[in-house]
Amino acid sequence: MTRQQENLFEQITARKKELAGKVLILCHHYQHEDVFQFADLTGDSLKLAREAAEAGEYPYIIFCGVHFMAESADILKADDQAVILPDLNAGCPMADMATVDQVAAAWQELADVCGAQRVVPVTYVNSSARIKAFVGNLGGSVCTSSNAERVLAWALARGEKVFFFPDEHLGRNSSKALGIADDEIVVWRRGEKLGGNSAAQLAGAKTILWNGYCHVHQEFLVRQIREWRKKAPDVRIIVHPESPWEVVRAADFYGSTERIIDAVRQSPPGSTWAIGTEVNLVNRLKKQHGDKHIDLLAPTPCTCATMSCITPVNLLWVLDNLAQGKVVNQIRVDAETAAGAKLALDRMLEI
Numbered sequence: 001m002t003r004q005q006e007n008l009f010e011q012i013t014a015r016k017k018e019l020a021g022k023v024l025i026l027c028h029h030y031q032h033e034d035v036f037q038f039a040d041l042t043g044d045s046l047k048l049a050r051e052a053a054e055a056g057e058y059p060y061i062i063f064c065g066v067h068f069m070a071e072s073a074d075i076l077k078a079d080d081q082a083v084i085l086p087d088l089n090a091g092c093p094m095a096d097m098a099t100v101d102q103v104a105a106a107w108q109e110l111a112d113v114c115g116a117q118r119v120v121p122v123t124y125v126n127s128s129a130r131i132k133a134f135v136g137n138l139g140g141s142v143c144t145s146s147n148a149e150r151v152l153a154w155a156l157a158r159g160e161k162v163f164f165f166p167d168e169h170l171g172r173n174s175s176k177a178l179g180i181a182d183d184e185i186v187v188w189r190r191g192e193k194l195g196g197n198s199a200a201q202l203a204g205a206k207t208i209l210w211n212g213y214c215h216v217h218q219e220f221l222v223r224q225i226r227e228w229r230k231k232a233p234d235v236r237i238i239v240h241p242e243s244p245w246e247v248v249r250a251a252d253f254y255g256s257t258e259r260i261i262d263a264v265r266q267s268p269p270g271s272t273w274a275i276g277t278e279v280n281l282v283n284r285l286k287k288q289h290g291d292k293h294i295d296l297l298a299p300t301p302c303t304c305a306t307m308s309c310i311t312p313v314n315l316l317w318v319l320d321n322l323a324q325g326k327v328v329n330q331i332r333v334d335a336e337t338a339a340g341a342k343l344a345l346d347r348m349l350e351i
């Protein structure tokens with residue numbers, strides 16, 4: 001650690017102490033250790049948003065994650081709490097692949113062909129508050145990477161088809177897990193008429209998947225799994241369901257970040273793991289489980305570049321401002337959007 005870093009970390013610690021009882025710092029699992037070390041709560045996006053809402057006594061919630069996560073926290077928080085994102089550039093490229101205008105236009109096209117009452121919209125939690133509101137107002141639900149199959153099954157029991165945004169891979173992996181046939185899963189390609197499908201294809205589909213993706217989890221390949229198995233025959237491969245279907249099929253296990261953490265924690269000492277998810281989480285698991293052999297599945301560092309926008313420097317800047325009574329970079333979801341999004345979030349919790 002350089003002297004400069006040491007200085008920075010000392011200043012953050014001092015500010016945290018000064019603002020004790022007022023500020024709650026939330027860190028997503030993919031956050032770099034330099035920031036993660038200051039977390040009061042850690043977890044995946046929804047767990048953090050819910051826990052922050054339960055910790056209603058803190059007036060300021062600093063969310064060290066990306067934009068849609070801070071929006072979810074703002075929707076679930078108490079009225080007198082403020083949610084802050086230390087860098088407004090910390091967005092999620094996958095969430096940005098489905099704007100509400102694009103989705104509304106696609107929904108209309110689909111409704112003209114199939115009839116809107118036969119389609120149930122489902123959005124992954126990694127989406128904007130406006131998309132969640134769109135889905136909520138149309139009777140649909142949010143899902144997470146750990147309950148996507150359950151939510152999809154619920155949606156299929158309510159309608160004949162599901163329109164799923166924005167992650168094609170999570171949608172396909174969940175559809176396959178429910179036993180939906182390949183010709184009943186179609187991809188809606190953004191910008192193409194009828195998403196690049198014929199009316200007959202859409203009529204025969206059970207799940208229609210928006211073609212968004214996470215660039216981090218797309219970096220994992222079947223070839224890497226083969227190489228690992230050759231190199232370490234006893235390796236256990238676990239990947240996140242934002243990875244392509246071929247990769248999920250070739251792995252030993254798949255699951256959300258929380259499931260990956262549990263699987264590694266519960267494995268016996270000496271286990272060898274190759275993990276297909278963001279590098280900061282893999283590095284942390286490596287450090288926490290010195291009695292196990294843990295590595296990233298891919299040879300290249302798979303980093304969520306936008307999550308990395310949050311640094312100790314902008315965390316300190318936020319804290320310095322709060323110490324002077326100023327709230328900077330507050331994330332606010334307007335009341336109408338928040339109400340619609342909450343419908344979709346509440347529906348998921350009921351499911």
Ligand code: SF4
Pocket residue numbers: 030066091092093094095126214215216217278304305306307
């Ligand atoms: S890891 Fe992927 S899905 Fe998660 S925030 Fe980064 S880009 Fe978005």
